[in-house]
Amino acid sequence: MRPSVGGVAGAGGEHTEHEDRPWTRAIPNHPARADSPAYRASRRALSAIVETTPGGFYGDGNHQDHHGGGLWLRDDAGWFLVRNLAGIEWSAQWGADPARVELLRRNAQRLYACFPEAVAALQALVGGSYNVRQVLATPIVDASGVALWTDSIFNASVPLPAAVHTGVLPAAAGAHHYPAPVQEIPYFARADLRVFVADAEGSPWHPGARETAASRWCGRSMDRRCRATSACPTASGGGTSSPPTTRSPVRPSPARRSPSRRRDPRAARR
Numbered sequence: 001m002r003p004s005v006g007g008v009a010g011a012g013g014e015h016t017e018h019e020d021r022p023w024t025r026a027i028p029n030h031p032a033r034a035d036s037p038a039y040r041a042s043r044r045a046l047s048a049i050v051e052t053t054p055g056g057f058y059g060d061g062n063h064q065d066h067h068g069g070g071l072w073l074r075d076d077a078g079w080f081l082v083r084n085l086a087g088i089e090w091s092a093q094w095g096a097d098p099a100r101v102e103l104l105r106r107n108a109q110r111l112y113a114c115f116p117e118a119v120a121a122l123q124a125l126v127g128g129s130y131n132v133r134q135v136l137a138t139p140i141v142d143a144s145g146v147a148l149w150t151d152s153i154f155n156a157s158v159p160l161p162a163a164v165h166t167g168v169l170p171a172a173a174g175a176h177h178y179p180a181p182v183q184e185i186p187y188f189a190r191a192d193l194r195v196f197v198a199d200a201e202g203s204p205w206h207p208g209a210r211e212t213a214a215s216r217w218c219g220r221s222m223d224r225r226c227r228a229t230s231a232c233p234t235a236s237g238g239g240t241s242s243p244p245t246t247r248s249p250v251r252p253s254p255a256r257r258s259p260s261r262r263r264d265p266r267a268a269r270r
Contacts, residue, residue, distance in 0.1 A: 016197070028094040039065075039151035041129030046072075048125050049079050050159045057081075057187060059161040066165050066175060067150060068158030071108055074118040084108055087158065089176070093143075093150045101149055102140040108154050109136050122153050170198050 035043075043065045049072055050056065050063060069087030072079055084104050088096060112119050123132040135152050138145065149155055163172035173183045173196060185195045 026095070027091050030091065030094040033090065036147070036151045038130050038148055039156055041126045042151060042153040042156045044127075045122060045125035045153050046157055046159055053079050056159060058159065058164055061161055063159035064162055064165045065156050066158040066160045067156045068160075068175070069104065069155050070157035070159075071111060071154060072118065072122065072157060073111070073115045074121055075115070081158070082111070083158070084154070088146075088150045088155055090150060093146050096146050096150075098140050098142055098146055101146050105136070105138075105140050105149060105154075112136055126153060169196055 046065050047063075054060065056063070067087055067089045069084035071082050071084055073082060074080070085107055086104060088101065088104075119132060119136065126132055130148065130152065132153065135148060135154065140146060140149055160175060163174065165174055166176045167174040168177055173186070175183055177183075182195075189195055
């Protein structure tokens with residue numbers, strides 16, 4: 001991410017940022033995807049938990065089971081979710097180092113030691129598909145251990161609506177397509193902050209913290225992008241009067257003095 005010319009990052013000025021660098025990741029060869037018995041059990045368990053926890057942080061309604069490293073705990077108030085240091089997406093397990101995944105297991109094991117009742121409740125929800133306590137207690141040393149951890153309730157356990165899970169802009173920013181520091185902003189942003197800015201055709205031109213209220217965004221001398229493109233959100237709907245561009249505004253060339261007005265350097269010595 002890099003700031004646009006519309007402001008100075010870190011200096012208190014309003015500004016936007018965008019990413020010009022696409023990414024492509026390597027995925028080692030692997031079998032065609034199929035839901036394992038462990039994953040099906042984890043998904044059933046997650047659905048049962050979500051039914052008892054309305055007002056989900058990621059959105060209500062139908063959800064999908066994201067391999068996001070969710071760790072479900074339970075206290076007197078019911079179930080609540082925390083997340084491990086990292087989640088392992090299904091296809092990412094074929095590039096996973098068992099020793100690194102083992103660190104995730106140890107982290108979860110230490111946490112659940114403080115919530116033994118949650119482990120028992122998770123086992124009841126998973127049923128006989130796999131032994132929850134055994135998964136939590138067994139060191140991960142090979143690919144089979146990585147596979148079981150990946151599809152267990154300790155990793156395949158973050159409930160996301162479909163749009164938030166795999167959506168693409170302009171409809172939605174899915175967790176599978178956008179980096180977390182940007183994709184997660186809408187979870188906590190103010191209602192009047194339009195995080196992802198679209199052009200006139202509805203295509204996102206960059207993600208940025210651009211505020212929708214015209215009084216907050218336009219009319220400030222520091223915002224050269226606003227003045228250069230006339231792309232100020234309207235006060236009523238936050239739309240743009242013309243599509244902004246990702247190119248920097250053209251700066252006028254400095255005025256040149258005419259040759260006749262140049263001072264003869266020899267005149268200073270006279």
